[in-house]
Structures are given as C-alpha cells and as structure tokens.
Amino acid sequence: MKETNPSPERPSEFDLIRWIRSRVPACPEVPIGIGDDAAALRLPADALTVVTTDMLIDGVHFRSAEASPRQVGHKAVARSVSDLAAMAADGLAVVVAMAAPPGLTQAYFQELFDGMKQAADALGVRIVGGDIATAEMPLTLTVTAIGSGAEGRLARRSGAQSGDVLMVTGELGGSILGRHLRFLPRLREARWLRETVTLHAMIDISDGLAADANHIAEESGVGLEIWEEAVPVSADARALAANSGGTPLEHALQDGEDYELLFTLSSRDAERLLRRANLPVKLTCIGEVVNGSGLWIRRKGEPHRPLAPKGWKHLL
Amino acid sequence: MKETNPSPERPSEFDLIRWIRSRVPACPEVPIGIGDDAAALRLPADALTVVTTDMLIDGVHFRSAEASPRQVGHKAVARSVSDLAAMAADGLAVVVAMAAPPGLTQAYFQELFDGMKQAADALGVRIVGGDIATAEMPLTLTVTAIGSGAEGRLARRSGAQSGDVLMVTGELGGSILGRHLRFLPRLREARWLRETVTLHAMIDISDGLAADANHIAEESGVGLEIWEEAVPVSADARALAANSGGTPLEHALQDGEDYELLFTLSSRDAERLLRRANLPVKLTCIGEVVNGSGLWIRRKGEPHRPLAPKGWKHLL
Numbered sequence: 001m002k003e004t005n006p007s008p009e010r011p012s013e014f015d016l017i018r019w020i021r022s023r024v025p026a027c028p029e030v031p032i033g034i035g036d037d038a039a040a041l042r043l044p045a046d047a048l049t050v051v052t053t054d055m056l057i058d059g060v061h062f063r064s065a066e067a068s069p070r071q072v073g074h075k076a077v078a079r080s081v082s083d084l085a086a087m088a089a090d091g092l093a094v095v096v097a098m099a100a101p102p103g104l105t106q107a108y109f110q111e112l113f114d115g116m117k118q119a120a121d122a123l124g125v126r127i128v129g130g131d132i133a134t135a136e137m138p139l140t141l142t143v144t145a146i147g148s149g150a151e152g153r154l155a156r157r158s159g160a161q162s163g164d165v166l167m168v169t170g171e172l173g174g175s176i177l178g179r180h181l182r183f184l185p186r187l188r189e190a191r192w193l194r195e196t197v198t199l200h201a202m203i204d205i206s207d208g209l210a211a212d213a214n215h216i217a218e219e220s221g222v223g224l225e226i227w228e229e230a231v232p233v234s235a236d237a238r239a240l241a242a243n244s245g246g247t248p249l250e251h252a253l254q255d256g257e258d259y260e261l262l263f264t265l266s267s268r269d270a271e272r273l274l275r276r277a278n279l280p281v282k283l284t285c286i287g288e289v290v291n292g293s294g295l296w297i298r299r300k301g302e303p304h305r306p307l308a309p310k311g312w313k314h315l316l
Numbered sequence: 317m318k319e320t321n322p323s324p325e326r327p328s329e330f331d332l333i334r335w336i337r338s339r340v341p342a343c344p345e346v347p348i349g350i351g352d353d354a355a356a357l358r359l360p361a362d363a364l365t366v367v368t369t370d371m372l373i374d375g376v377h378f379r380s381a382e383a384s385p386r387q388v389g390h391k392a393v394a395r396s397v398s399d400l401a402a403m404a405a406d407g408l409a410v411v412v413a414m415a416a417p418p419g420l421t422q423a424y425f426q427e428l429f430d431g432m433k434q435a436a437d438a439l440g441v442r443i444v445g446g447d448i449a450t451a452e453m454p455l456t457l458t459v460t461a462i463g464s465g466a467e468g469r470l471a472r473r474s475g476a477q478s479g480d481v482l483m484v485t486g487e488l489g490g491s492i493l494g495r496h497l498r499f500l501p502r503l504r505e506a507r508w509l510r511e512t513v514t515l516h517a518m519i520d521i522s523d524g525l526a527a528d529a530n531h532i533a534e535e536s537g538v539g540l541e542i543w544e545e546a547v548p549v550s551a552d553a554r555a556l557a558a559n560s561g562g563t564p565l566e567h568a569l570q571d572g573e574d575y576e577l578l579f580t581l582s583s584r585d586a587e588r589l590l591r592r593a594n595l596p597v598k599l600t601c602i603g604e605v606v607n608g609s610g611l612w613i614r615r616k617g618e619p620h621r622p623l624a625p626k627g628w629k630h631l632l
Contacts, residue, residue, distance in 0.1 A: 031364060035535065036473050037402035037519060038368035040465065048347060049365045052354035053411040053447055053460055060451045086353035095369040097458045131369050131458075135376045138451065142413045142458035144369055149356065157352050203353060219351065 016109060016132065023117065029092065030128050039128035041093055047148035052083035058138035062181065069108045071181040072139070073115025079206075080145040081123050082185030082259045086204035088155040088194040089147035091123055091187050096130040097142040104139065116143075123187055153194060155202035155263065160220035164200050164264035166287035167273075172209055172258045173251035174236025180257040189281045190261055197273055202263035207311035208256035213287075214295045214309030216264065225296040225304050226253075226287040253297075256311045264289060332425060332448065339433065345408065346444050355444035357409055363464035368399035374454035378497065385424045387497040388457070389431025395522075396461040397439050398501035398575045402520035404471040404510040405463035407439055407503050412446035413458040420455065432459075439503050469510060471518035471579065476536035480516050480580035482603035483589075488525055488576060489568035490552025496573040505597045506577055513589055518579035523627040524572035529603075530611045530625030532580065541612040541620050542569075542603040569613075572627045580605060 021034045032040035043049060056076040058064045064072065077094055084091050096116060100109070120127050125145065160166075169186055185204065193199055201220055203212045209231070217224040228249065237251035244251070265273075270285055290296065290304075298304035337350045348356035359365060372392040374380045380388065393410055400407050412432060416425070436443050441461065476482075485502055501520065509515055517536055519528045525547070533540040544565065553567035560567070581589075586601055606612065606620075614620035 031467060032366075032403075032470065032472065037399040038366045038405065038461075038463070040364040040366050040403070040405075040467075040470055042467075043359075043365055046361075048356040049359055049462065050354045050356050051367075051409070051411055051460070051462055052445060053413045053458065055413045055415055055447050055449050055458065057415055057449055057451050057453065060449060083353040087348075087356070089354065089356075093367070095367055095460060097369045097371045097460075099371055099373055099456060129368060131371050133371050133373055133376060135373050135454065137373065137453045137456070140415060140453070140456060142369065142371065142447075142460075144367070144411060144413075144458075144460040145354075146365065146367055146462075147354070151347060151356075151358075154348065154356055156348065 020113060024127055030126055033128045043148040048151050050084060050087055050089040050147040050149050052080060053142060053144040054080045056141045064139060067181050069111035070115035073112040074119040075181050076141040076143045077116045077119035078183055078185050080143040081187060082204045084145050084147040085185045085187040085190040086202055088190045088199055089149040091125040091147045093126045093128040093146045095128060095144050099133045099135050099137055099140045102134055122184060155199040157201055157203050157216050157219035160201035160216050160222050160264040160289050162289055164289040165267050165270045165285050166224060166264050167270060167283055167285050168260055168262050169281045169283060170260040171232040171234035173234050173255045174240040175255060175257040177236045183259045185259050186261045192280050197265050197269040200264045202261060205258040205260045205262050206256055208254045210253045210307055211309045211311040212262055217295055223290040223292040223294050224287060225290045225298055228297055228299045230286045232284045254311055336429060340443055346442055349444045359464040364467050366400060366403055366405040366463040366465050368396060369460040370396045372457045380455055383497050385427035386431035389428040390435040391497050392457040392459045393432045393435035394499055394501050396459040397503060398520045400461050400463040401501045401503040401506040402518055404506045404515055405465040407441040407463045409442045409444040409462045411444060411460050415449045415451050415453055415456045418450055438500060471515040473517055473519050473532050473535035476517035476532050476538050476580040476605050478605055480605040481583050481586045481601050482540060482580050483586060483599055483601050484576055484578050485597045485599060486576040487548040487550035488574045489550050489571045490556040491571060491573040493552045499575045501575050502577045508596050513581050513585040516580045518577060521574040521576045521578050522572055524570045526569045526623055527625045527627040528578055533611055539606040539608040539610050540603060541606045541614055544613055544615045546602045548600045570627055
C-alpha cells in the first residue's frame with residue numbers, strides 16, 4: 001500500500017498506512033503484504049488465479065450522508081468478493097485503491113477501514129495492499145479481489161445447457177432499503193454448491209434478476225424462462241412496492257444489488273439438492289433453460305412472454 | 317468486464333464492452349477473460365501471484381485538457397505495471413476499473429482503450445477484465461496489475477544490507493515535461509537484472525529519488541548515502557530548472573514519476589554489472605548503504621549531510 005503524490009503537507013496518509021499495516025497480521029498465504037510495491041500471494045498448487053475489480057462511488061453505489069463509513073467499507077469489499085462467489089472460486093485477498101476528498105477525516109477513514117477489515121475477516125480474505133489518493137471528487141473505492149479455483153471447476157456464465165433448471169439463493173428485491181450495505185456475499189455457499197453438485201452456469205445478482213439471467217442466456221446461447229410464481233420475493237421488495245408504483249415481483253426482477261447466486265444445473269442435481277436437509281441457504285428453483293434464445297417469463301397456465309432484461313439504477 | 321448500474325438509457329456501455337472483447341483475443345494463459353464475473357489466469361507452476369493497484373485521476377496524475385486519451389490509457393497501465401517491475405516480477409495481466417464523467421464520448425473511450433492496449437501489448441501483459449461506471453467526477457482509472465514470481469526471487473524494499481551499493485536505471489527529474497505520459501516501465505530490465513545479479517532491495521521511482529530511497533532505507537533498517545555528483549540528471553530536469561527556481565539536482569532528487577528502478581546489490585555484483593558490454597539500459601551507481609539509519613547526501617570531499625525524503629506534487 002502506498003500513497004500517491006506524498007508531500008510533507010500530508011503526512012497523515014503515511015501515518016494511515018502505518019496504522020493499517022499494524023492491523024493486518026502476516027500469514028503464510030501472503031509472503032509479501034502491505035508495505036512493498038506489490039503484494040505476493042501463495043495459491044493452492046495447480047489453482048488458477050481468479051481476479052475481479054469493482055468500483056464503489058459516493059452518490060452512485062452509496063450515499064455518504066446516509067451510509068456509515070463502516071457500511072461503505074463493508075460494501076466495497078463484499079461487492080468485489082461477490083464476483084469470486086459467482087465463479088465458485090475460493091477467496092484469498094483484496095487490494096483497495098481509495099480516492100478521498102480532502103475533507104475526509106482520519107476518524108472516517110479508520111471506520112471505513114474497519115468496515116473493510118470486518119468484511120474481509122468474515123469472508124476469510126485478507127487486505128494485502130492498496131493505493132490512497134486525495135482529490136476533489138466523491139469518495140471512490142476500487143476493490144480488486146483475488147481468489148483461486150481449480151481449472152474446470154470455476155462456474156462461468158456460459159455453461160447453461162438444454163435440460164437445466166435455474167436456481168437462486170435467498171430472496172430478491174428491495175435491497176436499497178438497507179441490505180445492499182450489509183450483505184455478505186455467498187462465498188461459502190458457492191463453495192458448498194460446487195462441492196455438492198455440478199454447476200453449469202453461475203452469476204451473482206448485481207444488475208437484477210432479469211438482467212443477470214439475460215447475461216447467462218446470452219453467454220450460454222440458450223433461452224431462459226422464469227416462473228413468475230416461483231421467484232422468491234423479499235419482504236423489502238413488498239415494502240418498497242407499497243409506495244413505488246412497481247409490484248413486488250418487478251422489484252425482485254429488476255432492483256439488483258441482491259448479491260444472491262443465480263445458477264443453472266441439471267434437473268437431477270437440482271432435485272438432489274432440494275431433497276437435502278440442512279441447506280446452508282434458502283434455495284429456490286425459479287425457471288429452466290428453453291429452446292431458442294432470449295429471456296422469458298411465464299405465469300402458471302399461460303404462455304410465456306418476453307421479459308425485458310432491464311435493471312434499475314438505484315441511486316443516481 | 318461489466319458495467320455498474322446498467323440501464324436502458326445507457327446501452328452504449330454494453331456496446332463498449334462488446335467492442336473491447338472483440339479486441340482482446342483469447343490466449344492459453346487466460347482461460348477466462350473479459351465477459352464473466354471474474355477472469356482466471358494460469359501462472360507458471362510454483363510461482364507466487366503478485367498483485368498491485370494504482371489510481372490515475374484527472375487533475376492529479378494527468379490533465380485531460382493536455383494529455384491525449386491514448387496517453388492517459390498508456391500511463392494508467394504503465395504506472396501499475398511499474399510496480400511489478402519494482403518487484404522483479406513477470407507481468408501477466410491487468411484489470412481496469414474506470415469511472416467516467418457523463419460527457420465522455422465513445423471516441424475518447426476508444427482512444428483511451430487503445431492507449432491501454434498498446435501499453436499492455438508493449439509490456440506483454442493482457443487486459444483481462446474491468447468495471448465501468450458513470451458519475452459526476454473526474455475521469456478515474458484504477459489499474460490492478462497481476463504478475464508472477466518465484467518465491468525468494470522477488471525484490472523487496474526491505475533487503476538492503478551493509479556493503480551494498482545503490483544503483484539506478486535511466487536519468488531522473490523533469491518527467492512532468494512529458495515523460496510521465498509515455499514512459500515504459502522497466503519490466504524487461506528488471507527481469508534482466510534479476511537473472512544477472514542478486515538484487516537485495518528494489519523500488520520504482522514514483523515519489524522521487526529521495527523519497528523512494530528513503531522507503532528502501534526505512535524498510536531495510538539501514539542508512540543510505542547518495543553521491544551528489546553521481547546522480548544521473550535528465551535533460552528535462554535541466555530544462556525545468558531554468559525557470560523553476562530549483563536546481564537540476566533538486567529536480568532529479570524530488571520530481572518523481574521517473575518510473576526508473578532504484579536498487580541495491582553487493583559491490584561485487586555492481587562491478588560485474590558495469591563491466592558488461594551491451595547493457596539493456598543506462599545503469600549508474602549513485603550511493604551506498606551506510607551505518608545507522610536515515611537518508612544522506614554527500615558532495616565529493618565533504619562530510620555527508622541529511623537529505624529530506626520529500627517528493628514533489630506535480631499537478632494538483
């Protein structure tokens with residue numbers, strides 16, 4: 001972790017880096033951590049290195065006037081790690097680049113870091129490096145998450161095939177009411193799924209169920225049909241619909257930022273899964289792969305109709 | 317690579333991602349590239365994964381009114397890869413997170429991407445993923461570079477030892493006159509050094525010779541003395557000094573953004589290096605490890621005096 005354009009006028013950023021270093025202990029998987037030009041990570045033998053990067057911007061992905069710094073830090077880490085979960089990869093580490101407006105206090109930064117650290121600890125990943133810059137701009141955090149996975153066991157968007165059913169974890173919609181600031185990505189659940197069944201395609205729901213299902217359909221070259229009554233609509237989606245003009249189902253389909261796992265697998269594997277006792281997470285079968293292409297939705301007893309793959313913009 | 321908060325109103329960002337995908341061919345080291353939730357990379361057997369992240373912000377690290385989009389893209393990639401060079405790591409890939417103001421044109425973005433792609437190609441690394449967001453803020457690029465290195469062969473800041481001499485590649489100072497927008501990081505030169513001598517400590521000069529030498533001294537727990545007359549002062553540093561009120565030497569010591577390699581090695585290895593014909597880069601011996609701690613500068617025939625480890629802020 002190093003500071004961009006240091007100067008004697010801003011020694012506190014070096015102090016912050018020192019403070020961060022003191023809070024991130026050494027571990028065998030990270031032979032080189034914070035404090036050098038780059039970090040070095042030891043992955044399991046023969047594993048691929050999995051990498052994903054995401055920005056979190058004040059006014060777009062959170063509002064600093066509403067979210068606590070701890071929540072902001074939590075979300076920044078959780079959001080990137082969710083993409084590792086979407087690949088059924090194992091989480092290993094994150095690096096964090098932060099651009100902060102000049103007025104950001106040391107106390108804010110420390111709370112922010114604690115939020116990142118708590119999320120990382122809860123997910124079993126380590127903060128191994130970063131970059132800090134000061135500029136007249138909204139607080140911006142880019143978190144790059146690094147994980148590992150055995151080749152052939154990573155879940156791609158492109159693997160959905162004829163005969164597959166579509167499943168989802170948890171409940172969808174209305175995350176804007178607060179869940180988007182405190183969700184824990186389904187990293188462990190993804191690993192459990194990987195070890196329990198053969199995942200054909202997987203994505204995490206960030207853009208919204210409809211938009212992300214469409215990503216799977218497009219990348220896999222298949223059609224996907226969603227069963228309207230089966231979609232697990234969250235209480236938040238219902239609460240939101242009371243005033244939004246949308247229906248609870250529309251919120252579940254379009255809100256996004258659920259960070260649940262959406263995946264396809266053979267119907268045999270799906271049955272096997274649903275028969276198990278003690279599932280680590282709520283699992284719902286919400287649709288299936290259909291002939292042709294595109295995204296469809298069907299109400300019981302009616303013909304299916306096209307579903308627009310649109311997501312909502314939450315904040316801006 | 318995926319877009320943050322997509323909406324039907326901004327379909328062009330999905331188009332851009334499609335355009336990017338068409339320009340980044342598949343290769344065996346990247347089993348999963350742009351277009352999934354994360355990328356997957358195949359590293360050499362037994363290598364550590366090396367990772368570093370850096371932000372490039374309009375108004376801090378470049379001015380969009382002065383730099384071409386191609387130069388901005390080039391610098392974003394070059395700057396992060398320079399940290400891999402500083403570790404004597406091999407370069408493999410980059411992921412790019414971009415936040416762009418709403419007014420950024422598609423033509424600007426395509427030029428920017430071409431600049432990133434050209435830099436990546438010149439350095440033998442691949443663009444394997446990213447994130448695109450639109451927000452009312454200065455254009456901001458976070459590039460995370462991923463490389464590899466055998467354990468025990470990575471050059472750290474902390475390895476300088478008694479008896480070492482301090483060497484530097486190239487010439488220093490005045491990069492603000494243009495070099496900071498077109499430098500190619502010393503990735504190949506670092507590998508050549510790693511294969512030719514035993515590097516004890518290394519850093520790339522981003523903050524400035526004095527500040528970065530101080531990083532080596534502090535991390536290694538040694539003192540470092542710089543020989544005033546030996547510092548390779550660039551023509552740019554001289555040009556700048558004509559009007560800046562500083563001396564050429566001060567520019568070489570403090571300007572930063574040289575992205576040259578600063579390293580220590582045994583005096584025997586240094587002599588061996590300098591005796592070689594056909595060096596791949598200008599190499600200069602500019603000082604040595606001394607007893608105690610801190611950063612010092614010495615003019616021939618005089619006692620050494622303390623050197624403040626200050627760097628200059630270029631732009632803001």
